[in-house]
Each structure stands twice: as structure tokens, then as C-alpha cells.
Amino acid sequence: MSDTSVQAGMDDIESPEGLTKAIAAGAASARASGNLDPQQFVSFTVGAEEYGIDIMQVREIKGWTEVTLLPNQPPHMRGVMNLRGVIVPIYDMRARFGQGMTEATATHVVIIVQVHDKTVGILVDAVSDILTVRNDQISPIPEVEYSENARFLEGMVTMNERMVAVMSLAKLIRNDALEFTDLTADAA
Amino acid sequence: MAQFDQFKQTFFEESDELLLDSAGRASDLDPNDYDIEELHALFRAVHTIKAGAGAFKFTELAGFTHKFETLLDRLRDGTLTLDQTCADLIVRGLDIVSDYVDAAKNGIAPATDQADAALADINAVLDPDGAAAAPASQPVVKDAAKAEGGAKTYKIRFEPGRQLFQFANEPLLFIRELKTFGHLTVDVDASALPAIDQIEAEDSYLSWQFTLVTERSAADIADVFEFVVDDATIEIEEVTAGRVGDTAERPRDPLVVESATAGAHPVALPVETQKGAPARGTPGEGGEKSNVTSIRVDLDRIDRLVNMVGELVITQAMITQQARDVAGKGRSQQTQAEEELAGHTRELQDAVMAIRMQPVKSVFMRMPRLVRDLSRKLNKNVNLVMKGEQTEVDKTIIEELADPLTHMVRNSLDHGIETPEQRRAAGKPEVAEIILSAEHRHGRIVIQAMDDGRGIDRDRVRSKAIEKGLIAADSNPSDEEIDNLIFAPGFSTAAEVTDVSGRGVGMDVVRTKIQNLGGRVIVQSRPGEGTRFVLTLPLTLAVLDGMVVSVGSEEYIIPLTSIIETVRPATKDIRRIDANFDTFAMRGEHLRLIYLSRVFNVRGAITDPSKGLVVVVDTEAAGRVGIVVDELLGQQQVVLKSIDENYRSVEGVSGATILGSGRVSLILDLDGLSEMRSFAPLPVDDADDTETDTDTELNGVETDSDTDPNAAHIAAAATETFEMGAKA
Numbered sequence: 001m002s003d004t005s006v007q008a009g010m011d012d013i014e015s016p017e018g019l020t021k022a023i024a025a026g027a028a029s030a031r032a033s034g035n036l037d038p039q040q041f042v043s044f045t046v047g048a049e050e051y052g053i054d055i056m057q058v059r060e061i062k063g064w065t066e067v068t069l070l071p072n073q074p075p076h077m078r079g080v081m082n083l084r085g086v087i088v089p090i091y092d093m094r095a096r097f098g099q100g101m102t103e104a105t106a107t108h109v110v111i112i113v114q115v116h117d118k119t120v121g122i123l124v125d126a127v128s129d130i131l132t133v134r135n136d137q138i139s140p141i142p143e144v145e146y147s148e149n150a151r152f153l154e155g156m157v158t159m160n161e162r163m164v165a166v167m168s169l170a171k172l173i174r175n176d177a178l179e180f181t182d183l184t185a186d187a188a
Numbered sequence: 189m190a191q192f193d194q195f196k197q198t199f200f201e202e203s204d205e206l207l208l209d210s211a212g213r214a215s216d217l218d219p220n221d222y223d224i225e226e227l228h229a230l231f232r233a234v235h236t237i238k239a240g241a242g243a244f245k246f247t248e249l250a251g252f253t254h255k256f257e258t259l260l261d262r263l264r265d266g267t268l269t270l271d272q273t274c275a276d277l278i279v280r281g282l283d284i285v286s287d288y289v290d291a292a293k294n295g296i297a298p299a300t301d302q303a304d305a306a307l308a309d310i311n312a313v314l315d316p317d318g319a320a321a322a323p324a325s326q327p328v329v330k331d332a333a334k335a336e337g338g339a340k341t342y343k344i345r346f347e348p349g350r351q352l353f354q355f356a357n358e359p360l361l362f363i364r365e366l367k368t369f370g371h372l373t374v375d376v377d378a379s380a381l382p383a384i385d386q387i388e389a390e391d392s393y394l395s396w397q398f399t400l401v402t403e404r405s406a407a408d409i410a411d412v413f414e415f416v417v418d419d420a421t422i423e424i425e426e427v428t429a430g431r432v433g434d435t436a437e438r439p440r441d442p443l444v445v446e447s448a449t450a451g452a453h454p455v456a457l458p459v460e461t462q463k464g465a466p467a468r469g470t471p472g473e474g475g476e477k478s479n480v481t482s483i484r485v486d487l488d489r490i491d492r493l494v495n496m497v498g499e500l501v502i503t504q505a506m507i508t509q510q511a512r513d514v515a516g517k518g519r520s521q522q523t524q525a526e527e528e529l530a531g532h533t534r535e536l537q538d539a540v541m542a543i544r545m546q547p548v549k550s551v552f553m554r555m556p557r558l559v560r561d562l563s564r565k566l567n568k569n570v571n572l573v574m575k576g577e578q579t580e581v582d583k584t585i586i587e588e589l590a591d592p593l594t595h596m597v598r599n600s601l602d603h604g605i606e607t608p609e610q611r612r613a614a615g616k617p618e619v620a621e622i623i624l625s626a627e628h629r630h631g632r633i634v635i636q637a638m639d640d641g642r643g644i645d646r647d648r649v650r651s652k653a654i655e656k657g658l659i660a661a662d663s664n665p666s667d668e669e670i671d672n673l674i675f676a677p678g679f680s681t682a683a684e685v686t687d688v689s690g691r692g693v694g695m696d697v698v699r700t701k702i703q704n705l706g707g708r709v710i711v712q713s714r715p716g717e718g719t720r721f722v723l724t725l726p727l728t729l730a731v732l733d734g735m736v737v738s739v740g741s742e743e744y745i746i747p748l749t750s751i752i753e754t755v756r757p758a759t760k761d762i763r764r765i766d767a768n769f770d771t772f773a774m775r776g777e778h779l780r781l782i783y784l785s786r787v788f789n790v791r792g793a794i795t796d797p798s799k800g801l802v803v804v805v806d807t808e809a810a811g812r813v814g815i816v817v818d819e820l821l822g823q824q825q826v827v828l829k830s831i832d833e834n835y836r837s838v839e840g841v842s843g844a845t846i847l848g849s850g851r852v853s854l855i856l857d858l859d860g861l862s863e864m865r866s867f868a869p870l871p872v873d874d875a876d877d878t879e880t881d882t883d884t885e886l887n888g889v890e891t892d893s894d895t896d897p898n899a900a901h902i903a904a905a906a907t908e909t910f911e912m913g914a915k916a
Contacts, residue, residue: 065850067852068742068844068851068853068854069742070835070841071790071839071840072788072839072840080831080835080844080852081852082846082851085499085829086833086834087829087830087831087833087834087844087852088834089831089834089835108317108741118834118835119834120834120835
């Protein structure tokens with residue numbers, strides 16, 4: 001099933017500001033339609049994988065800038081950034097998914113999202129598309145293979161022969177201590 | 189109805205304030221030495237709550253306050269003498285009113301048993317000869333001296349001040365009430381009324397002369413005007429029956445006016461009037477009367493103001509920074525302007541912060557009630573002493589203090605304080621003491637809750653901790669470490685969960701809450717002698733004076749108020765005690781050294797104190813310690829930003845700020861730091877270490893992430909476990 005629609009012209013948008021605008025427009029239309037079905041997702045790449053998150057949670061896209069390291073935190077916690085006067089923590093998704101730290105450069109991208117009333121940033125390689133997906137187009141994750149990440153993945157979508165894993169940020173970032181669910185507990 | 193709810197909200201807020209104020213007055217009431225003004229104030233408070241209760245149909249509250257007010261009324265006019273029984277009844281009555289108000293707030297039906305008991309006692313006092321029934325609505329005619337019976341004629345002059353309406357008074361209501369007293373003739377004086385184009389819609393220009401024929405006393409009449417006595421001139425004069433004429437020749441009877449400054453003696457008329465001048469201006473400076481000119485402001489608005497001033501401070505720092513970067517050009521002029529700007533900004537900030545400062549009294553005042561209730565429940569005899577209630581603290585902190593204080597006091601009463609029998613057996617005075625104190629120290633507020641109970645039962649705590657897996661069975665923690673176990677999540681030694689302290693959520697929630705505010709709480713205990721909790725909190729949440737220091741490639745802020753001095757110790761003064769403990773000597777004292785480079789795992793920092801700097805600071809928990817840094821970068825006023833808001837609290841860090849460069853810098857939590865342990869092993873020789881790229885390093889443990897992606901996480905897991913162990 002590959003009639004998930006793609007926002008036209010996403011490839012042409014280079015700058016974070018442009019991306020933010022496109023996403024804001026997408027979110028606005030999602031809100032207008034009541035955001036039930038179909039849903040809109042922002043997809044991004046980390047290494048060879050592609051993931052999608054609910055567009056309604058995305059606030060803006062920023063280029064990677066220097067962060068201030070917080071001492072004694074898990075490695076995927078890169079540090080904090082100043083977002084117009086608000087302190088925002090930045091999580092390295094590559095590290096989070098067990099592929100080592102991102103060697104961040106100016107071309108890397110931080111997606112600012114809002115989860116559980118908190119504003120956080122996730123560091124990814126690039127933002128790819130805005131997808132419109134119907135609920136029936138999301139297939140469940142086969143349990144066996146993805147047991148590690150299955151807890152926060154809600155399903156898979158096939159799009160133009162690519163597979164996008166639909167992610168629940170709310171499950172990825174647990175509410176109580178804003179702690180990532182413990183990967184190491186499951187590590188084989 | 190939503191509109192109505194808004195008024196209800198105001199009623200609740202006002203009632204809370206009145207009850208808080210009244211609680212203070214009632215607890216100070218000493219039958220042998222009291223000021224009648226206190227009784228008047230208590231009466232007015234209850235009366236006001238009664239009025240609101242009636243309006244919103246809170247029937248139990250209205251009914252109780254009605255009777256309560258009667259008691260207070262009789263006490264203040266002298267027909268009933270204030271003795272200890274009455275004083276205690278007043279305290280009880282206020283507790284009940286408070287309960288009823290709370291029930292009304294939550295929309296639930298209140299428990300009436302306590303109220304019924306109190307009502308019975310009140311009746312016993314009011315009517316000791318048994319005939320309990322009193323007519324519900326009419327207050328008792330009290331003026332015994334004038335109770336000859338028969339109608340009297342009064343001439344009443346009522347001249348309201350211009351501001352009358354702005355204090356929510358309506359003359360029509362007074363007139364109506366007077367009418368119920370008997371036969372009323374009304375003469376209005378509109379001479380002060382200006383032309384219609386000059387009228388201020390909210391001002392009062394009319395005054396009245398009434399002639400009232402009634403059996404009621406002058407005191408009753410004065411009561412009608414009770415609530416406008418500050419905003420108006422009121423003269424009440426009895427004229428002989430039938431003679432309603434010019435009062436000029438009659439000797440005035442000044443008895444009846446209810447004045448704010450009343451003692452038992454009759455007082456002259458309130459003085460605000462300038463004869464003939466229509467302007468009345470603000471109501472009475474009646475001497476003792478606490479006529480606080482204040483306004484109620486939405487806290488959100490103040491928060492906005494505080495935030496904006498905070499941003500102003502940051503911007504001002506940026507300007508200063510940029511000016512520094514523009515080397516040379518027109519420098520001296522800029523410097524002066526910068527200085528003035530900095531001065532004005534600082535003043536503005538102080539002024540704005542002062543708006544939100546409030547005495548801790550408001551939160552302390554909830555404690556006596558708590559102690560009373562719990563002592564009764566637990567059959568313990570406790571005297572609560574409070575000191576330093578006027579110490580001021582930011583309002584947002586005050587709200588957050590209530591729960592922690594409650595938990596600490598409950599903890600004391602439940603676990604610490606012994607029963608009277610136990611105390612007698614231990615040779616202690618039967619009445620236990622809890623002391624609550626607040627004071628300013630080193631730019632922070634320090635609140636202590638001490639009891640003279642049995643102290644922490646360390647054996648019990650230890651065994652419970654082992655049972656819960658918090659410590660190993662064979663471990664040997666120090667006394668201090670055992671004491672701190674009470675802050676562990678889920679900890680509780682109460683045999684069953686009672687609603688007092690047993691649930692075990694108390695102390696760890698206290699610690700978390702205080703830490704989230706940027707403060708800390710420690711406990712000290714001596715078996716058999718007592719326990720002491722010490723809470724420290726920043727005075728304001730928003731701004732602090734900081735010293736920027738560099739450690740490797742990182743910059744941190746040390747609160748200026750904690751800095752004692754900065755030194756560069758000589759090598760010979762530095763002593764290594766063991767792998768994790770260095771000290772240096774300063775004027776005969778040996779102070780512990782804290783290496784930020786180790787505790788925070790910063791690479792490339794100076795690790796030899798004799799080549800860097802030691803900032804000597806004062807901590808609440810560990811006394812004086814020396815923080816090893818690379819250099820001092822300068823003093824700066826910084827705006828505190830919360831890390832908690834979007835992340836969580838970080839050990840050793842009390843908050844963050846944004847420097848003039850736009851960069852985020854962490855503000856050190858000195859007490860927290862002094863309790864952290866360093867994670868990385870002692871570096872053997874850091875001199876060659878120039879590696880600062882944090883991408884391939886994780887918490888000081890180097891990994892080659894290209895070849896072994898798992899190494900990162902194994903290292904992280906190791907660190908995390910270590911962290912947990914250190915926290916326990």
C-alpha cells in the first residue's frame with residue numbers, strides 16, 4: 001500500500017526555518033481536519049532507518065548548535081540548548097537507538113517537540129517528509145525482531161518502497177522522570 | 189453559573205485570609221491581658237464569613253458562624269467576660285469555620301460532629317442557666333444601661349466619605365436596616381452634589397439625617413454602620429421623646445459610635461471630616477487600625493513582570509558583552525552608560541522581586557492547627573513554638589513550603605515525639621516541644637523544624653531499609669547515612685499505614701519538592717534528644733549574583749553569596765587523605781577540596797589546585813569547602829532558568845542561566861556538590877590530555893564508537909549503576 005501522500009516539494013526545502021514553516025502548515029491543516037484519520041507525520045532519518053512522529057507534537061526544526069553538557073547524564077542526553085530563553089534538553093536519537101553518538105555538524109537537525117508538557121529536542125540526521133497516513137495503512141510491528149524498540153514503536157508504514165517506523169514520543173520519553181525507557185535492561 | 193463562581197472564589201479567598209488573620213489573633217488571646225480590638229476584629233471576620241455563607245447558601249457554615257458571631261459579639265461588648273474557656277472556644281470555633289469553608293470549597297458536606305459539640309459549649313457559655321433557645325435572627329439587645337424599655341428617639345447623621353461605594357458599601361442597605369428598627373424618617377442632603385457633567389459616577393455625594401423611633405439601643409444603631417465607620421461620619425444622638433429639633437443646644441452623647449480605636453471608653457466622633465469640604469479622601473488613619481493600602485493583583489501578571497525584568501537583565505548582559513567585544517571605540521562613554529543601565533536594571537529587579545516577597549507567617553500559621561489536631565489524635569502533649577515568621581520569601585516558594593512543612597511536623601509528631609507516659613519515664617518534661625524557625629542566611633532562607641522527641645530510631649530504619657533492598661544486609665552505614673534513608677522513596681517504618689505518616693510517601697516527596705525549588709533538606713538526630721530538619725531554599729527563584737568560573741572547556745556559575753574568598757594554595761598546603769579526599773590548609777583550617785573536573789567529568793581542566801584556583805564557599809551541609817576551578821571569568825548577575833521544566837534536576841546543579849554570549853551555563857548547587865562523589869578515577873597525569881571532543885567520549889570513559897557501538901551503552905550502564913549506588 002503506497003498511497004500515503006507526501007507533501008509536495010519537501011525535498012526542495014533546505015533550511016530549518018523552511019522546514020518549520022512547512023510543518024506548521026501541515027499541523028494547521030491537521031488541526032483543522034480534527035486530526036483523527038488520516039494522521040500526519042514528520043519523518044526523519046537516523047542512520048539507515050526512517051522514523052515518523054506525530055506532526056502535532058512538532059514545534060520547530062533547528063539546525064544543530066552548541067549544547068551545554070549536563071554532568072553525569074546518560075550518553076544520549078547531549079546537553080541543553082537555549083531556545084529563546086527556555087532551557088531545552090537535547091537527546092541524541094542515534095545514541096538512543098544503540099548506534100553510537102551522532103557526530104553532529106551544522107547540517108544535522110534538531111526537532112523540537114512537545115511531550116508530556118515538556119519541550120525537548122531530538123537530534124537526528126535529517127528531516128525527510130511530511131506524510132499523511134490513514135490508520136489502516138499502519139501495520140503492526142512484528143514482535144520478535146524489534147523487541148527492543150517495540151515498546152515505543154506503534155507500527156510501520158510503507159511509503160515509496162521505504163519503511164517508516166511510526167514512533168510514539170510519549171512512550172519513548174517516560175513521563176515520570178523524563179527518563180528514556182531502559183534499553184540496557186533488554187540488551188541481548 | 190460561571191459568573192457566580194467567580195464571586196464564590198473571591199469569597200473563599202477572602203475567608204481564607206480572614207481565617208488566617210483570626211487564627212493569629214485567637215492564639216495570642218490571653219484573658220488576663222488582651223486588647224478589645226482583637227475581639228472586634230474576630231467578630232468582624234466571622235460576621236463577614238457569615239454574610240458570604242448566607243449569600244451562597246452554605247447552610248452549615250452560615251448556621252455555625254451565626255452562633256459563633258453571637259459569642260464574639262457578647263465578648264466584645266462586655267456582657268460576657270473573656271476567660272480561658274471562651275478563648276479556647278474561639279480557637280475551636282475558628283477551626284470549625286475553617287473546616288466548613290474547606291468543605292464548601294470542595295463541594296462536599298462537612299462533618300458536623302465537632303461543630304455540634306462546639307455549639308453546645310457555646311450555648312453553655314452564653315446561656316448558663318439552661319434556657320437554650322434564642323430567637324434565631326435578632327441579635328440580643330445588649331445595652332443593659334438603656335434597657336428601660338419603651339421607644340426612644342434618635343437623631344442620626346450619616347455623612348459618607350466620597351469613596352464609600354468603592355469599598356462596596358451601599359447606603360440603601362443601612363437605611364433599610366434602620367427601618368426594621370422602628371419608625372424611620374429620612375432627610376437627604378444633596379448639597380454636595382455637583383453639576384451633572386462633573387459627577388464622578390463612583391463617588392458618593394449624598395448625606396443623610398435620620399430620625400428613628402425605636403426600642404433599640406444606640407449601640408444597636410451604631411452596629412448598623414459598623415462596616416462604614418472608617419468611610420463616613422456617623423453621629424447618633426438620643427433626643428427626648430417628641431423633641432426632634434435643633435440639636436445644637438443639646439449636650440452631645442458621644443457614647444455610641446463604634447470607632448476603630450475603641451477601648452472601653454467612649455470616643456469622640458471619627459475625625460476624617462474637614463468641615464464643609466466635600467472632599468473626604470481616603471478613609472481613616474484611625475491609629476491602631478491596620479488600614480493596609482494594598483491591592484490584589486493576579487499572580488500571573490506579576491510573574492510576567494518578573495520574567496520580563498529577568499529577560500531585561502539578560503539583554504543588558506548581552507549589551508555589555510557586545511560592548512566589550514567592540515574594542516576601543518568610544519569605550520569610556522559606553523562604560524558609563526552601561527553602568528547606569530546596570531544600576532537601573534538591578535534596582536528594577538530588586539523592586540520587582542520585593543513585590544512577590546511575603547512573610548513565611550502565612551504558611552507557618554497552618555501549623556498550630558495541625559499540631560492541635562494531631563496531638564489530640566495521637567494523645568500527645570505538644571507545644572509549638574514559632575520563630576522568625578516575619579522572614580520574607582518569594583510567594584511561589586511559600587506555596588511550595590506548605591506540604592514539606594506539614595510532612596516534617598507530622599513526622600515529628602508521629603515518630604519523634606513520645607507519649608506523655610514515655611516522656612515521664614525518660615525524665616523529660618511531659619509537654620514536648622516543636623520549634624519552627626525561619627531566618628535568612630547567606631542569601632538563602634533557612635527553615636528548621638526541631639523536636640525534643642526520641643530522635644530517629646536507627647535500628648528500625650536500618651532494618652527497614654535492608655528489608656526494602658535499599659542497602660545491603662551486611663553494609664555498615666554511618667549514623668548520618670541511616671538518618672538520610674528516611675528520604676528514600678517508599679520508605680516508612682510505621683507498622684501500618686495510617687493517614688498520619690505511615691504511607692511512606694512523605695519524606696521523599698519533601699526532598700524532591702525542595703530540590704526542585706533549588707533548595708535542600710537535611711536531617712540531624714540525636715537518640716533520646718530529638719530530631720532536626722533543616723530546609724534551605726533560595727530567597728528568590730529568579731535572579732542571583734554569580735561568579736563565572738571556567739573548568740576545562742565548560743563555564744559554571746557559583747552563587748556569589750556563598751563565596752568567602754578565592755585562593756591559590758601552595759603545593760605544600762595540599763594534602764591527600766585518600767583516593768577521594770583532598771584537603772588544603774588555610775589559616776590553620778583544613779578544608780575539603782572538590783574537583784569539579786572530577787565530579788562533573790570535565791576533560792582538560794586544571795587538576796592541580798596550586799596551578800588553578802580554589803574558591804572557598806560556605807555550604808549548609810558540609811561547612812566550608814574549596815572548589816577547584818581553572819580561572820575566574822568575572823562577576824555577573826544571572827537570571828535563573830529551570831532545567832527541571834523540560835528535563836529534571838541534575839545533581840550538583842541548581843539551575844541554568846543564559847550568559848551574555850547566548851550560551852547556557854550551569855549554576856552550581858554547592859550543598860549538592862559537597863555530597864556527590866567523583867566518578868572518574870583520579871587522573872594520573874592530565875597534563876598531556878588535550879582531548880576535548882565529547883562526541884566520542886561518554887562521561888569520561890573513552891570508547892571507540894565506530895568499532896563497538898555497544899561499548900557506549902555498557903559504559904553508560906556502568907555509570908548509571910554507580911550513580912544509583914552513590915545516591916543511596
